[in-house]
Amino acid sequence: MSKFLTNLIATCCLFSSSAFAQPLTPDDLVGCPSETINAAFSEFGRTGKMDRELNRWLNNAEGQYIKPYEAFDNVYYVGVCWVSSWLIKTDDGAVLIDTLTGPFSEQLIRNIESVGVKPEDIKLVLMTHGHFDHTGGASHLKELSNAQFVMTEEGWLEAFEDVNKKPKAYWDSRFLTEADIVAKDGDLFTVGGKEFILLSTPGHTWGTASYVFDVQDGENTYRAISIGGLGLNAIDGPEQVEAYIQSIERIEELVNASEHPISVHLTAHPFSNGMTEASKLIDSRGDDYKHPFVDKQGLIEQLRTLKKGAEERLAFEKQKQ
Secondary structure (H helix, E strand, O other): OOHHHHHHHOOOOOOOOOOOOOOOOHHHHOOOOHHHHHHHHHHHHHHOOOOHHHHHHHOOHHHHOOOOEEEEOOEEEOOOOOOOOEEEEEEOEEEEEOOOOHHHHHHHHHHHHHOOOOHHHEEEEEOOOOOHHHHOOHHHHHHHOOOEEEEEHHHHHHHHHHHHHOOHHHHOOOOOOOOOEEEOOOOEEEEOOEEEEEEEOOOOOOOOEEEEEEEEEOOEEEEEEEOOOOOOOOOOOHHHHHHHHHHHHHHHHHHOOOOOOEEEEOOOOHHHOOHHHHHOOOOOOOOOOOOOOEOHHHHHHHHHHHHHHHHHHHHHHHHHO
């Protein structure tokens, strides 16, 4: 197994899926099909062996390319096929959620520029946790902008540890020299009148955070969340799984809130909920159809599935003790 494969299983989100046929062919991954990718990662998680074509595809800039698109008013997807980055324009500069992995940092910059934002216009970078696929491009972006970078204290520690363990290419050979903004649960960040709330949601890692903010679709306003991590693939014991379950339950409460519930999941990995396919419906929907990303019930079902998997994992971790 290559170093890339070994490191990937410790960082990437893994999800359950059905019907996976090996080996993959190049045609199987054309167009970034969520179900196929989901199944392939699930098989990787089950066996520890990554399909050769999946590995090649993860490093293929052409295969990873997704044309940036406007998901909601002034909210843009600027990530690649397997990992997300979200750009939010405001009246006083832009906010970015996550920075991709180092090898795709140049692509991230091009994507940002393609939707009319210069790197120097980015005021705030909200990072979900310290794994390289979400923070590896931070150093490059820091050089091109005056942005402030936000992460939890545990998240910063994760990143500084990860950069010393993983191949330097994942990080553009380096990470930030020191923590910028060290945030905590409930911290509110405002840029150009746009508010972002940090939720501490440990589980995927101990430092994982999620971000809650409002998005607009014409005259309609929805509450969105970018959940920092869904995978149970970097677990150090039952306590971490218990924290994961508590985080899921906390998010469930916000989704089921009687006032202004969360109904949009701007996921950190687009294949986790079929977001890539759903994005193609944004511009083609008629006046009588709701936004394809507004799916409260779908998010509820996703959280239930994640919680069930975590409860099974918890039993397994307790048996190991």
